[in-house]
Amino acid sequence: MFQNSWLILLFPLLGFVITGIFSKKLTGKTSGIIASLMVLASFIYSATLFFQLKQITNSAISVDLFNWINSGKLSISFGFLIDPLSVTMMMIITGVGFLIHLFSMGYMHHDERVNTYFSQLNLFVFSMLLLVMSSNYLLMFVGWEGVGLCSYLLIGFWYKKNAFNNAARKAFIMNRIGDLGFIIGLIAIFTTFHSLDFNTVFSQSSHFISGEAIITFITLMLFVGAIGKSAKIPLFTWLPDAMAGPTPVSALIHAATMVTAGIYLVVRSSSLFVLAPITMDVILVVGVTTALVAAIIAVLQNDIKKVLAYSTVSQLGIMFIALGLGAFSSSLFHVTTHAFFKALLFLGAGSIIHSLQGQQDIRLMGGIRKSMPITFITFFIAVLAISGIPPFSGFFSKDEILAAAFHSSPIVWGLTVITSMLTSFYMFRLLFLVFYGSYRGDSKTFGKIHESPKIMTIPLIILAILAFAGGFLNIPVMFGGTENFATFLKPSITFFNDYNFEIPNHLNEILLALGVLLLIIVTIFVSWYIFVKKSVLPVSDSTNRGIISKFIYRKFYFDEIYNFFIIKPYQWFAEKFTSFIETNIIDSIINGIGSIVVFVGNKARLIQNGNIGFYMFVMIIAMISMIAGIIWLK
């Protein structure tokens, strides 16, 4: 069973090849079915692996398929590491991925490049699976690059629009910056451990003491990779722009799976990260800042997908807070519940956009809960989950992180609570503005608003159930649970030596949770008061805003700052280099070498004149000089 786990990779790869090669011949429906079935097959296989893995005690199985690269000291096998961590990720990827494939069959059915779409979606699933399954850093990097490529392709899927192309490019370039960090990290790992294999590296890491410089360097570089892929400050601006892609893509790649690759990387390398307290502090600071900044920006956004995008950035920030605190399993638990409710939110948004003929501005929506009941109810469940209302899944995962934060530092806890309050505020703002009040869009389209077809609502319903019940995977001890999820993951993760799983005083814990809950309910009420009772609408773009409001609305001017300090100087240099160095110096050197080679070649050709006498003459001279050389020169 474990030996054949390469089949999990084969299915989506096969789907990619089939739908890719026959993209001219297949109908959109057939390719959708093929692509979905392939992901379903991988899901079933992953689930089987999961149940088998639960039964055995030694729960990390290495599957080496063949020797991939062998060069000098470098020896890398093409192999997989099947352990609780990777199986969990595999199930999220294939499970949520399958639902999103189903949804896409409805959402994309009218698109003319639907086959290409499914082909790329399958390639993405393949790359993501490769990323989480591989047993060494290099193979993981292959998957890492693969998801970056697919993300690029799918963001720019509607490539005829220039803005979408730019968004795709932006995502790719920002990811490349992170990738560079990853590569440097890989090289540093190889020079330190002489191996890139997970098992070898992690077992050797015990020889290092905490805080050693090289480990700090390695982990910082890996974290740079994680920053790029998981859209953290300062490399987060690509994620909101990535909303240019089809909405199911945003659900799959930019909410549920790809952006969690950075978290996977840190959790996978936990035995290195626990040796680097400085890195952990950096992660914590970056996490808190990102969570807060993104939440503030989200409050004033008016594009339904942009709100969700900033919410994703903010939630990823919370996951990184958990990582920074050393609460690796809590972070991964939040990844799981977030995958459910964020995929649901995006698909719900997709359902709305589909029904409103592509309208994304929430100022032009409103009052559509009657016409789209299923979308409304499932969306509501997701909003409750992300806000952290018990017993919805978000409550449990966020509560764990808050508890960990409280034990470490009140400031971190306070900032995380503020983030949570902001989250519930803007999520309910979104809910109220979209579904409540009266319709503010073009009155002609109002009559056309309809519930989406079954192929789209069924995934919504399944995800809603998961978003509701996902929290029960890991019921904390204080509520009488056994923390199944954390226990299952424990073998894959290295924790700090003094990290305690048991929280001694449950009463404090419960009081804390209730306090936070109270604050969140108040926030929701405020949101209700503003957007339903008073029916306040976000101002249109033309009205003047106050300084702070403008500052937030323009996303803290991140894009402008990058534009001024990086892009403009870069373009200036690029222009100077093309006009001067490229054309004058480099070109003339290259062309000069080329023409010298051709010129000499022409001359060399002429030596061969066909005259035997001449040939003999040259040869005899060569012979004489060789003999003379050997005698006199010794």
Next chain:
Amino acid sequence: MFSIITIAITGVLLLYLGFLKNRWIYISVAITGLITALALSVFSWNSLETSFSNMLIIDNYAIAFNSVMIFATILIFLLAPHYFKGIEKNVPEIYALLMFSLAGACMVTSFDNLTMLFIGIETMSIPLYILAGSKKFSIRSNEASFKYFIFSSLATAIFLLGITLVYGMVGSFHVGDISNYFTITKEIPSILKVGIVLLVISFGFKIAAVPFHFWAPDVYEGSPTLITAFMATVVKIAGFAAFYKLLSTCFILVPDSWHHLILGLSVLSLIIGNLAAIKQKDVKRMLAYSSISHTGFMLFAILSFNSFSASSLLYYSFAYALSTIAAFGVLMVVKNHMSADGSVQAFEGLAKKNPILAIVMTISMLSMAGIPITAGFFAKYYIFVSAIQGGWLWIVIIGILAALVGVAYYLKLIIAMFAKTSETEKIVTSPLYITSLLVATVLILIAGVLPNLIISLI
């Protein structure tokens, strides 16, 4: 030994079968004989065998090179029926001469005595004088035959003089005695050094190393293409195998005398071969210069002499033989069919109507240029590794630069086949012909993906 005998007997048999006037009988007898010889050769692996009062020794080194040469000859014979269709009457004689030449080539790799080496080289070369001129009414073919004869005679004379000088000092033709002489004698007399230089020079002729290459472009161009393919592969590999064996067994202990000579030959071959190839219009002539540049690369193995260099030479020979046969195979049909002159223009737009030929040619060119995943990549890789291990880093750098220049003219042909749109017609070939080309192409790819199959042999 039985392998060589089989080849010779097949040759004699073919001469008699000439009465039957049935070209399918000739080819089936020839191929059967060659396959038997190949099998006999392969099955004698690991069984050391000496014959003719220790003048011939068939060890794994000889078997490996012999097998490559016999296999290359099989591929060439598969091309032959289609090539000779309608243009040649004396086919069985040509086949028989090729067989005799191959038998000589197999002796050359397994000598244990300089006399035997001489006999082998002559057995290999004399049939080629006739074969080069086998297009009796073509002036170019006659010219090629004559030039080849003149230069080979010169090389033979130099070779004999070299042997004589060595014998004069050592007192024996036997390889073991010669190498013993150098373990005992510390001060090597000049006359012996001159002998060694003469031997190196004569092999320089055989393998067409610059500046002893002048015959090669003219002979390669003038000879019938099939014979050129044979000369460029089998004869050259035999020359290299013998050259390597001679220096590594007899003269390995001679301090520093011939290293600089090999170095000079190698660098000159790389430079002149690649530079002259770049402006050639005729593909056959281009391949001739390319073959000279490959000589430069293969000399690296002789330069470095370590445990790895023999296997890197073997791998290079194999990769080179496959690519060369595939390239000449495509060239032959294109040249005959298009009633063209065999210039690069004749290849324009080939991919449109003849995709298989174009793909075979592309893979062959990529392999010659040393692009992965073809065998040519690992051929260059291993030969460079061997040279670096021998401490010749700077010459590897020259080699890489030369390979870069080489890419230019190999790609020129690929571009002509795929990018240019010109009207071509469908070329009809025989199944045997296509089989040979496809076998060569597939093997180029297999050897390029799994180089360990060959590199770990010797």
